[in-house]
Amino acid sequence: MSCTENESGPFVVFFLPAVVGCLTILLARRWANSQVSNTSSTAVSRRRKIIKDPLIKRPLPPLACKMVPHGSKKASGVNKKGSVPVPDEEINGGGKRLGRPARPQPAVPTSTSTPEVKLVDGPVQPKHIPFPYIPQDGNLLFEAMTFVFTLVATGLQFLNLYRTAWWLPHSYTNQAMNFYLIDPHLVAFIVTIIFRKLLLSITMAILKSVLVPKMMPHATIAARMFILGVVLGAMAWCAYFIILKYPMVKIFYLCYPAVIYFILFGFHASPFLELNNGDPPLHCCSHDPSQIRTEVETLRQDFNVRMKKIIFNSIVGAYYSSFIPCCFAQSYLYYDVYAASQQTAFVCAGLVSRHASQLLGAAYCDVPHRAALHLGRWGPDTAGEGEVCTWCPRRVYPRGSRVSAAARSFVAVSPAVAADPTSLVHSRFHTVFANPSLLLCGMLCLQLALIVLQLCLLFSSIQWHNFLAIVILLFINYYTLFKMVRDYLVAWKVYKAENMIQDKNGPLPVQN
Known part of the structure; x- marks a missing residue:
């Protein structure tokens, strides 16, 4: 488990203040040469330490404060770094603490009214899960x-x-085929x-x-x-x-x-x-x-x-x-x-399954699936209730939006819809790739049907050359079946987890 700076910073500040001060400079250099350096964390740690230890009576380093008018650019720049302001009642000009800090009083509301805060502004954008690596055959x-x-x-x-018929005792040839023909x-x-x-x-x-x-x-x-x-x-x-x-x-x-x-x-x-x-x-x-x-x-x-x-x-x-x-x-x-x-039909079906598993694998289908989530889908508006606006191509519509296009009314059935309501191409694309595990399941079912049919013919075949042809063709079909089963199981679990996340991150209510 990796530890980022956001996790290690509070750990060092609150649980190891004495160790950081007593150990050698090597630990400080290691902290300074870390991958992600945040200069504001030092200032935050120092101020937090001052507030947390009010009973320790020792001279503190003077804090260089510069009077900055309220609302200036410098003040806003300090707030952007995440620094915690220190009240004027706690520190005097010499850097000594006057006493235990009192409880912060509730802020008095000013005359300016704060704007309304909304948790969700517009449609909920889809969240993607990183697709796991599935090894594929090289070219x-x-x-x-x-x-x-x-x-x-x-x-x-x-x-x-x-x-x-080379096995017959009176056969004129001892070879299994007439090669001269x-x-x-x-x-x-x-x-x-x-x-x-x-x-x-x-x-x-x-x-x-x-x-x-x-x-x-x-x-x-x-x-x-x-x-x-x-x-x-x-x-x-x-x-x-x-x-x-x-x-x-x-x-x-x-x-x-x-x-x-x-x-x-x-x-x-x-x-x-x-x-x-x-x-x-x-x-x-x-x-x-x-x-x-x-x-x-x-x-x-x-x-x-x-x-x-x-x-x-x-x-x-x-x-x-x-x-x-x-x-x-x-x-x-x-x-x-x-x-x-x-023989011709079995070879063609086997080649179709082989090329489909190579070109339309689970890793490839994940890319159009992500695009389909952003595209969304429109459905026919059968209810006929609510306000209907004209569809705008420069807008992404949330779920439940009702638009009119080409003298028809449509309703958004996806969390975010950017598709053209009159385009059948967008509708088919979303249908195929909204859940690619269904496409992979269809390919897997066809491959299973092919293998079952070959097994049935294998047990019912009498002629030796038909038996040999079916057995040899089954080997490559078994390998293709393994690849399809693996892709389907991985895609099914990934998209099931993704659907659970999409359901949890649905549209939130508006806070006043």
Whole structure:
């Protein structure tokens, strides 16, 4: 337990006056060289000591007093430091005490009337609880695990397509798969697609270990351009040999995700190579309504970009690892369509949960949650009682305020409301992030449903390749489930305590 000066000052003054006076100067130097120095505490301690020991008859050091008119700047400056004024009846000009100080008489009310004191002036601002640190997977570790997951999923899909009955005594092959039917250029194309982000992560980790920080921005740009050229060149080389073997219709299957990418991200190359290339957003507690709405708009756009990345990377991973092998299968090949479709769905769901736990963790959701508390929310005014004023964009409204906007009446349902009553974006933002534990609980329920479904299929599966595919995919889903359970439990406890504090710090009555 740390001890600040506000706690140690009264302790030294009241309980250790003799020790401070008798010990060596080392303790005084230690006090003078403390982290926070307050010059007024010495004066306060000296005056308190004079008043507390009136029976000790010893000469006191003369106090240099300067006559200052009442209400001057110097007098106000002394009062700001927190010094205690000494009555004139206690100390004479020689510095000796005349007698025991009498009880202070009640102050006579002056002619000037004191203004009314209000405990609460305006809406109650929300109070935030520091969110605890939750360890997250680094970029390199996350990309490595995702690459292994998609690579294993690709191998399992090829196993579903080209499996053999190698265990039979009269089988013509002793291998579990017909490898000669698999196109090596198609495999190289798929591996290049799923390896692109891991390649950049490895390159950035190497650059950070060998370069100084001031050279990293230029090195990062150069590394992105170089890796983008390598990936596109390798894909073009593989696509050239694929065109020579397959009809042109199947080539469009390889390029179909590019159309989705340009629709979602345009011509920006960073989402193709990196999952999260920017710094995490930060929250600024502001009382300006326009700044609050601007921050909410920034966080909303960042959340939408993260959702686009989750959807695109999950679809691309499942598309190239599980769907493309089925598209390029030989026409004479017979395979179980139900098992292949099941594999594709499980891979896509597993990638969605992995990317969601990485990009929408509890630590990230706490930032838009704080902004949502400042934003507040309006509800429809069904009572129709009380005064209704026109909504002003430069004002923060307390709970219960009634405003009119767009020919409708609204009432504030939050302690502080800076949102636009007619904006559905603000209403949705507050609904999602007012309690992020509900969002994390929804993600956790979907992950639990996925695992339960896989376990049910695991116990009901008869074919060995389906059994093997479900067992291997369950490992990565268990790890994602652990991360989601941890984030939900921490967020639930933190926001439960925060709600209790918000309830205790509600609007206070006005004192007259």
